[in-house]
Amino acid sequence: MRKFFPVEELARDQRFEQITMRQAQADPRTVLNAESRNKTNRLTPDRADASDRARGLMHGIFVGEIQALEGAGRTCWDFETGTEAPFALKLDMARQAWDEARHVEISVKLSDWMGTEIGQFAENTVLFEAACSNDPVLRLAGVNRALEGLAIDVFTTMKEFGDLAGDPFLEFCEDWMLADEVTHVKMGSDWLRRITENDAERRKKALEFQQVVDKLFSFGGTRSDSKESPIGLARRFRELAGFTDTEVEDIAEMSLKALEERKAFAAAALAGDTTADPA
Amino acid sequence: MTVTVTPEEFRFVHFDAAQTARIADDVARLTGIDRPVQVEIDETTPLSRVRIDLGDTIVLHVESGAFEDTKRPRHQSETATAASLARCLLKARDRLEGGFGEAPTDDDLTLQQAAAWDTYCAGRMARLGLTVNQQRFRYNFRNRFGFTDQVDTRFERVWAADALTWGELQSLTSGESMVVDAP
Numbered sequence: 001m002r003k004f005f006p007v008e009e010l011a012r013d014q015r016f017e018q019i020t021m022r023q024a025q026a027d028p029r030t031v032l033n034a035e036s037r038n039k040t041n042r043l044t045p046d047r048a049d050a051s052d053r054a055r056g057l058m059h060g061i062f063v064g065e066i067q068a069l070e071g072a073g074r075t076c077w078d079f080e081t082g083t084e085a086p087f088a089l090k091l092d093m094a095r096q097a098w099d100e101a102r103h104v105e106i107s108v109k110l111s112d113w114m115g116t117e118i119g120q121f122a123e124n125t126v127l128f129e130a131a132c133s134n135d136p137v138l139r140l141a142g143v144n145r146a147l148e149g150l151a152i153d154v155f156t157t158m159k160e161f162g163d164l165a166g167d168p169f170l171e172f173c174e175d176w177m178l179a180d181e182v183t184h185v186k187m188g189s190d191w192l193r194r195i196t197e198n199d200a201e202r203r204k205k206a207l208e209f210q211q212v213v214d215k216l217f218s219f220g221g222t223r224s225d226s227k228e229s230p231i232g233l234a235r236r237f238r239e240l241a242g243f244t245d246t247e248v249e250d251i252a253e254m255s256l257k258a259l260e261e262r263k264a265f266a267a268a269a270l271a272g273d274t275t276a277d278p279a
Numbered sequence: 280m281t282v283t284v285t286p287e288e289f290r291f292v293h294f295d296a297a298q299t300a301r302i303a304d305d306v307a308r309l310t311g312i313d314r315p316v317q318v319e320i321d322e323t324t325p326l327s328r329v330r331i332d333l334g335d336t337i338v339l340h341v342e343s344g345a346f347e348d349t350k351r352p353r354h355q356s357e358t359a360t361a362a363s364l365a366r367c368l369l370k371a372r373d374r375l376e377g378g379f380g381e382a383p384t385d386d387d388l389t390l391q392q393a394a395a396w397d398t399y400c401a402g403r404m405a406r407l408g409l410t411v412n413q414q415r416f417r418y419n420f421r422n423r424f425g426f427t428d429q430v431d432t433r434f435e436r437v438w439a440a441d442a443l444t445w446g447e448l449q450s451l452t453s454g455e456s457m458v459v460d461a462p
């Protein structure tokens with residue numbers, strides 16, 4: 001079986017449409033006139049478009065779960081046990097793959113419950129792209145710490161939404177998946193520390209990679225403490241997952257800064273800068 | 280009947296004004312609209328709200344998300360365009376035909392009233408042969424009225440209904456649930 005599987009060849013049927021991160025984020029409409037239109041972009045049930053927005057976010061979770069399963073599975077296979085990755089790390093990745101497979105099934109059922117078809121929304125493949133590094137520590141930093149850290153923020157927002165809306169299944173399922181994600185992020189934090197204990201250079205590279213991935217999402221203004229972002233920063237769960245206070249503050253600061261950069265980008269697009277067009 | 284669409288050219292989305300006019304024409308015939316329709320698209324927002332102005336001409340102010348293909352962001356979906364237009368034109372017809380005189384203006388509808396009216400429109404759209412995901416509307420209805428069997432029964436009644444007045448729509452959906460005010 002081949003090692004290091006390219007993102008373009010992920011197995012998907014004709015229901016799925018995949019888009020790149022650049023396409024997903026180069027949409028100037030998402031922040032144009034945002035201040036004058038809305039007091040908040042946060043996903044809450046009192047929005048007129050609440051259920052449709054929740055459906056879209058749920059589909060994003062669903063495809064993220066598929067890619068998380070694929071990424072954790074690849075990490076079990078792509079590296080030599082012992083020389084390239086410790087057996088216990090692979091065991092953690094196998095456990096994660098098991099969790100993610102369950103999350104995929106839960107997400108399919110939730111999507112069905114919410115009236116969404118599989119593949120109804122574009123699939124952003126960024127999670128698997130972060131799982132294509134040839135260093136397992138970078139994968140753990142980019143996927144487990146950055147993207148699953150984002151998953152903690154997303155699940156917390158969705159759980160609160162389900163709770164406020166009185167949806168018994170959504171709130172319950174998100175809570176269970178959130179518990180698993182905290183474990184996955186903690187695996188990333190623990191293995192990053194253990195493997196790079198005597199290799200400062202490798203740790204630095206991994207943390208830089210994590211920051212790049214974190215910033216990708218923050219750039220879209222998707223997640224930050226600001227109410228202009230649909231998803232909040234789940235500080236408490238991040239602490240439980242092994243983030244230090246300084247790391248959480250750094251992400252918060254970077255997210256807000258990135259939201260401002262994004263607004264400037266949108267303003268440039270409105271002024272007629274065609275480089276903003278992803279087509 | 281005339282249909283006009285603005286703008287003719289788009290900068291932020293890949294929409295087609297001529298195709299939109301053709302779909303609007305088809306949908307207006309299907310929903311029994313007897314007067315000119317003007318569709319004004321706001322391409323600067325991905326949101327999907329639509330505002331309806333009723334007069335000798337029906338003017339629909341549409342945010343671009345209402346016509347968008349969710350699989351291909353910024354591209355137009357024929358199905359979504361037809362569904363959004365049909366929903367608005369059925370509401371316009373309800374108001375124009377009478378029986379909806381006591382209905383609040385669109386801006387003053389509560390979230391529950393809006394969900395009930397959307398459900399009433401979607402049921403009729405399905406029977407007109409348009410593509411509608413019933414579960415999506417059921418989920419929205421449950422979000423507004425509660426996740427209970429009684430609410431589901433009321434949803435089925437509204438979905439199956441035709442030729443309702445505003446008062447009849449209200450009594451079909453009324454229950455003990457708290458009214459959720461629009462933000």
Ligand SMILES: [Fe+2]
Pocket residue numbers: 065068099100103177181
């Ligand atoms: Fe997961």
Ligand SMILES: [Fe+2]
Pocket residue numbers: 068096100148151180181184
């Ligand atoms: Fe995970």
